[in-house]
Amino acid sequence: MRVVAAMSGGVDSAVAAARMLDAGHEVVGVHLALSQSAATLRESARGCCTIEDAGDARRVADVLGIPFYVWDMAARFTRDVVDDFTREYAAGRTPNPCLRCNEKIKFSALLDKAVALGFDAVATGHYAQIVETTDGRRELHRAVDAAKDQSYVLGVLDADQLSRAFFPLGDTEKPRIREEAAQRGFFIAKKPDSHDICFIPDGDTRGWLTRRLGEAPGDIVDTSGEVLGHHDGAFAYTVGQRRGLGLSRPAADGEPRYVVEVRPRTNQVVVGPAELLGVNAISGDHARWCGPAPEGVVRVGAQVRAHGEEHAATAWADEGRVEVRLDERIRGVAPGQSVVLYDGTRVIGSATIAASRLERESSAAPSVRSAG
Amino acid sequence: MTAYLDHAATTPMLPAALTAMTEQLAVVGNASSLHRTGRASRRAVEESREKISRCLGARPSEVLFTSGGTESDNLAVKGTYWARRDADPARVRLLVSAIEHHAVLDCVDFLVAHEGAKVTWLESTADGLVEPATVRAAIEADPESVALVSVMWANNEVGAVQDVAGIAAVAREHGIPFHTDAVQAAGHLPVDFAASGADLLSVTAHKLGGPIGVGALVARRDARLVPLTHGGGQERQVRSGTLDTPAIVGFATAIVAATESMEAEAVRLTALRDDLIERAMALGAGIRPTGFWQRGDGVHRLPGNVHLLVPGCDGDSLLYLLDAAGVSCSTGSACQAGVPQPSHVLLAMGISESDARGALRLTLGHTSTQGDVDAVVDALPAAIERARRAREATAS
Numbered sequence: 001m002r003v004v005a006a007m008s009g010g011v012d013s014a015v016a017a018a019r020m021l022d023a024g025h026e027v028v029g030v031h032l033a034l035s036q037s038a039a040t041l042r043e044s045a046r047g048c049c050t051i052e053d054a055g056d057a058r059r060v061a062d063v064l065g066i067p068f069y070v071w072d073m074a075a076r077f078t079r080d081v082v083d084d085f086t087r088e089y090a091a092g093r094t095p096n097p098c099l100r101c102n103e104k105i106k107f108s109a110l111l112d113k114a115v116a117l118g119f120d121a122v123a124t125g126h127y128a129q130i131v132e133t134t135d136g137r138r139e140l141h142r143a144v145d146a147a148k149d150q151s152y153v154l155g156v157l158d159a160d161q162l163s164r165a166f167f168p169l170g171d172t173e174k175p176r177i178r179e180e181a182a183q184r185g186f187f188i189a190k191k192p193d194s195h196d197i198c199f200i201p202d203g204d205t206r207g208w209l210t211r212r213l214g215e216a217p218g219d220i221v222d223t224s225g226e227v228l229g230h231h232d233g234a235f236a237y238t239v240g241q242r243r244g245l246g247l248s249r250p251a252a253d254g255e256p257r258y259v260v261e262v263r264p265r266t267n268q269v270v271v272g273p274a275e276l277l278g279v280n281a282i283s284g285d286h287a288r289w290c291g292p293a294p295e296g297v298v299r300v301g302a303q304v305r306a307h308g309e310e311h312a313a314t315a316w317a318d319e320g321r322v323e324v325r326l327d328e329r330i331r332g333v334a335p336g337q338s339v340v341l342y343d344g345t346r347v348i349g350s351a352t353i354a355a356s357r358l359e360r361e362s363s364a365a366p367s368v369r370s371a372g
Numbered sequence: 373m374t375a376y377l378d379h380a381a382t383t384p385m386l387p388a389a390l391t392a393m394t395e396q397l398a399v400v401g402n403a404s405s406l407h408r409t410g411r412a413s414r415r416a417v418e419e420s421r422e423k424i425s426r427c428l429g430a431r432p433s434e435v436l437f438t439s440g441g442t443e444s445d446n447l448a449v450k451g452t453y454w455a456r457r458d459a460d461p462a463r464v465r466l467l468v469s470a471i472e473h474h475a476v477l478d479c480v481d482f483l484v485a486h487e488g489a490k491v492t493w494l495e496s497t498a499d500g501l502v503e504p505a506t507v508r509a510a511i512e513a514d515p516e517s518v519a520l521v522s523v524m525w526a527n528n529e530v531g532a533v534q535d536v537a538g539i540a541a542v543a544r545e546h547g548i549p550f551h552t553d554a555v556q557a558a559g560h561l562p563v564d565f566a567a568s569g570a571d572l573l574s575v576t577a578h579k580l581g582g583p584i585g586v587g588a589l590v591a592r593r594d595a596r597l598v599p600l601t602h603g604g605g606q607e608r609q610v611r612s613g614t615l616d617t618p619a620i621v622g623f624a625t626a627i628v629a630a631t632e633s634m635e636a637e638a639v640r641l642t643a644l645r646d647d648l649i650e651r652a653m654a655l656g657a658g659i660r661p662t663g664f665w666q667r668g669d670g671v672h673r674l675p676g677n678v679h680l681l682v683p684g685c686d687g688d689s690l691l692y693l694l695d696a697a698g699v700s701c702s703t704g705s706a707c708q709a710g711v712p713q714p715s716h717v718l719l720a721m722g723i724s725e726s727d728a729r730g731a732l733r734l735t736l737g738h739t740s741t742q743g744d745v746d747a748v749v750d751a752l753p754a755a756i757e758r759a760r761r762a763r764e765a766t767a768s
Contacts, residue, residue: 072711117762
């Protein structure tokens with residue numbers, strides 16, 4: 001097959017490209033230029049789109065002896081990922097830009113361009129597995145390395161996208177990938193992993209948002225509406241957040257307080273005790289299915305944030321919406337994050353969390369089917 | 373099989389130059405040393421200087437060796453600016469064409485940003501030409517403020533050949549130094565420094581069959597230049613550094629050979645160029661040549677330059693697809709962080725940004741054959757179709 005290897009300049013995508021080549025594919029390396037301002041490109045020390053990273057990717061491609069190109073996706077990335085990220089925060093939600101990038105950029109803009117140019121597929125260095133079923137369908141599964149598993153951020157890919165995707169690292173533990181990179185002579189074998197959001201290289205999301213959205217001072221209140229403190233912009237707060245609230249008065253019971261709600265309309269951040277964070281019902285929209293949509297009510301594992309735990313639950317889909325009922329209460333369910341549904345190691349699909357609440361345990365859904 | 377159509381980027385070394393340079397590489401000697409070994413090296417350098425000066429219509433003492441076109445342009449533009457400003461603080465205005473190579477443009481940007489220079493960009497016609505009248509108007513707006521005029525001899529992207537003598541005459545009337553970047557012209561067109569009236573002229577070896585890494589700034593004896601590199605005082609105290617004798621010998625051998633075969637090569641390459649342009653236009657994809665082009669005319673457009681605009685395509689997609697089909701060529705313009713930018717030359721010629729993104733430069737040289745042209749024409753239709761689909765796929 002003719003395959004585009006998306007190469008960020010990091011270890012993982014380098015080994016992924018090498019493995020595709022070893023598997024006998026015709027591989028071309030492509031680095032995505034995602035920043036519209038060349039100045040940011042030059043100044044940011046970290047992140048996935050610096051000049052050094054493009055140079056590192058090119059160096060690896062040269063070692064592999066494959067062609068290498070930089071494709072300019074900055075306009076699409078700004079529109080579909082960065083602007084969406086800002087808008088979501090402004091609306092009081094907590095988006096995951098990596099999901100959006102996989103859905104709209106890596107497996108849409110990049111994949112579409114690659115297919116138009118005569119390629120068959122895109123390979124990335126994500127830790128996840130594609131499993132082909134006996135009837136030829138391609139399923140998305142968790143990676144072998146549970147600590148590195150990135151199936152959560154790929155839960156937005158539909159069957160068409162998965163049919164043209166390769167994740168060659170999913171069967172290997174991360175330390176082995178570094179060893180392999182060293183054995184292959186890649187000088188980036190010891191390059192640190194990137195953890196931050198690539199377009200916020202200093203990791204200061206609050207500062208970045210404030211620069212874009214401006215300061216919007218408002219009140220921090222408790223659930224009764226009493227003002228406990230002030231903030232410079234409700235958008236900088238996430239449900240479940242405990243640190244950085246700057247409250248002058250401790251709670252009456254001395255227990256820590258958490259953000260339990262962000263109200264963009266009144267520019268209020270609501271805080272309360274931990275028990276208010278416990279929810280067992282999630283409503284999601286923007287449903288995306290990695291294969292056929294589940295029919296009826298199914299038992300699933302639900303994951304509500306990247307690298308979070310999986311929780312036993314019941315779910316059912318209705319058009320583009322998904323309802324999830326968790327067996328146990330969980331905390332830290334933030335609107336804007338995605339709930340990704342699993343059947344064993346297989347990813348069923350995902351939805352963006354629109355709302356969560358505590359329902360009486362008896363109000364669970366009716367007849368349950370296996371996720372099939 | 374690779375069809376190499378990127379001779380304007382660099383052209384293979386001529387066999388005679390390769391032999392001469394390789395032989396010289398085995399010989400020890402610093403041309404600045406006083407002993408017999410040094411003298412032998414110096415003799416090789418000076419004989420080379422004489423050969424090069426003859427080919428360029430210059431005197432040997434006017435040839436200053438550099439590391440190539442970029443250094444020559446830097447020395448000409450910055451060196452002259454500083455010398456002129458030092459002599460008269462009012463002379464800070466640079467008159468530079470908008471279609472120059474980045475080696476000139478970025479010097480101007482640097483001088484404006486850090487050294488108090490002002491710039492008047494000389495406009496280009498739709499054909500990629502700077503008219504002497506444009507230069508005259510720019511000078512006469514404020515003659516006492518002008519430090520330097522710089523207009524390239526032949527454009528590296530679209531192959532447009534300027535009326536260098538006409539522009540030089542205007543500058544000379546006002547006593548203003550005139551620099552021309554002749555990197556693409558030397559060895560391909562008759563370049564006569566004395567007859568041109570230019571004060572400074574940049575050339576490089578690797579565009580005419582010599583090695584990469586050596587070039588020259590041809591500078592009149594009365595040209596005042598502030599040096600950019602200081603040290604041993606070589607090259608009229610203007611360009612310090614041990615001379616690269618083997619490269620200089622290769623350069624001289626190449627330019628002599630290129631000059632000898634120039635007339636015949638121009639005829640041969642013009643015919644190949646015209647065949648490629650006409651067959652590309654006949655593909656019916658709306659392809660058109662950029663700038664001035666007339667069948668059989670190897671005087672106003674470089675004989676080996678084909679520059680096409682392919683509607684609806686991105687140049688970098690075409691580049692990839694042609695590369696995969698065994699054709700090496702270029703979009704002609706510079707990249708920023710690996711991302712192709714719409715060419716400033718095309719924009720200066722009044723071409724829209726969207727059209728400019730579909731640029732393809734195919735340049736011919738001494739190893740080019742009819743087979744190379746056939747390979748491009750065969751590969752183009754499929755490449756264009758796919759590149760169009762790719763642009764549609766990524767359109768926002």
